[in-house]
Amino acid sequence: MTTNSEARGRAPAGSPPAEDDGLLGEIAAGSEAAFAALMQRHLGRVYALALRITGSRSDAEDAAQEVFARVWRKAPDWQPGAARFSTWLYRVTMNLCIDARRRPRVEQLDPDLPLADPGVGADEQLIAREREQQVLAAMAQLPERQRQAMVLCYTAGLSNAAAAEAMEISVKAYEALLVRAKREIRAKLEGTEP
Numbered sequence: 001m002t003t004n005s006e007a008r009g010r011a012p013a014g015s016p017p018a019e020d021d022g023l024l025g026e027i028a029a030g031s032e033a034a035f036a037a038l039m040q041r042h043l044g045r046v047y048a049l050a051l052r053i054t055g056s057r058s059d060a061e062d063a064a065q066e067v068f069a070r071v072w073r074k075a076p077d078w079q080p081g082a083a084r085f086s087t088w089l090y091r092v093t094m095n096l097c098i099d100a101r102r103r104p105r106v107e108q109l110d111p112d113l114p115l116a117d118p119g120v121g122a123d124e125q126l127i128a129r130e131r132e133q134q135v136l137a138a139m140a141q142l143p144e145r146q147r148q149a150m151v152l153c154y155t156a157g158l159s160n161a162a163a164a165e166a167m168e169i170s171v172k173a174y175e176a177l178l179v180r181a182k183r184e185i186r187a188k189l190e191g192t193e194p
Contacts, residue, residue, distance in 0.1 A: 021080035028076040035075075039068050042086065046093050053097035063096045138188040139181075146181035149174055 020041075026034030046067050050060035070092055078085070139147055145167070152163035164174035 020085035021078070024071075024075050024078040024085060025080065027072065028078065035068075035072060038071065042089055043068070045086075046089065049090060049093050050097050053094065054100050056100075059097070059100045063093060063100060066096055067093050134189055135185060138185045141188065142181055142184055146177050146184065149177035150181045150185075153178060 020038065023034045023038040023041075027038065043064060047060055047064045050063040050067075051057065054060050054063065067089065071089070139150055142150065148167060149163065152158045152166055153160070156163075158166065160171050160174055160178075164171045167174060167177075169177075
């Protein structure tokens with residue numbers, strides 16, 4: 001006959017330690033059925049304890065899962081009669097939950113809430129696009145060689161040496177073209193062109 005506490009996955013109040021010891025011996029031998037039986041006997045209490053300590057269902061579930069993973073790994077080391085299995089089990093649960101509470105909490109977001117776009121806002125995009133158009137218009141008015149220097153540097157992303165080589169001029173001459181081009185573009189954008 002199954003009692004209410006067994007139906008909820010709890011160990012009956014007077015569950016004999018010998019039964020737990022016997023199940024642990026079988027688990028040490030690799031019995032998954034014994035592991036399932038032991039888990040059914042204790043999972044309810046482990047989860048309830050973890051939930052009370054952590055206050056979080058997900059943390060309690062994580063703790064319970066880790067507790068029983070440890071049971072599986074430690075079963076070969078268990079020494080029957082040395083201690084009550086339930087005492088060890090609840091101590092492990094407490095320690096895991098205390099560790100979980102010490103960890104920095106990551107706030108869980110509601111998956112249905114829209115996330116704010118970390119990108120540039122529409123008004124900023126419009127201003128940037130407008131500014132880019134002004135720069136392109138100013139570049140179009142530059143003398144051919146200055147425009148080429150700007151394109152090689154800022155559009156093609158070439159280094160000064162590579163751009164100078166592409167234009168078949170010295171690096172100093174290339175840099176002088178860039179300086180003049182930037183000065184003219186700035187003057188056009190600020191409305192102070194000569």
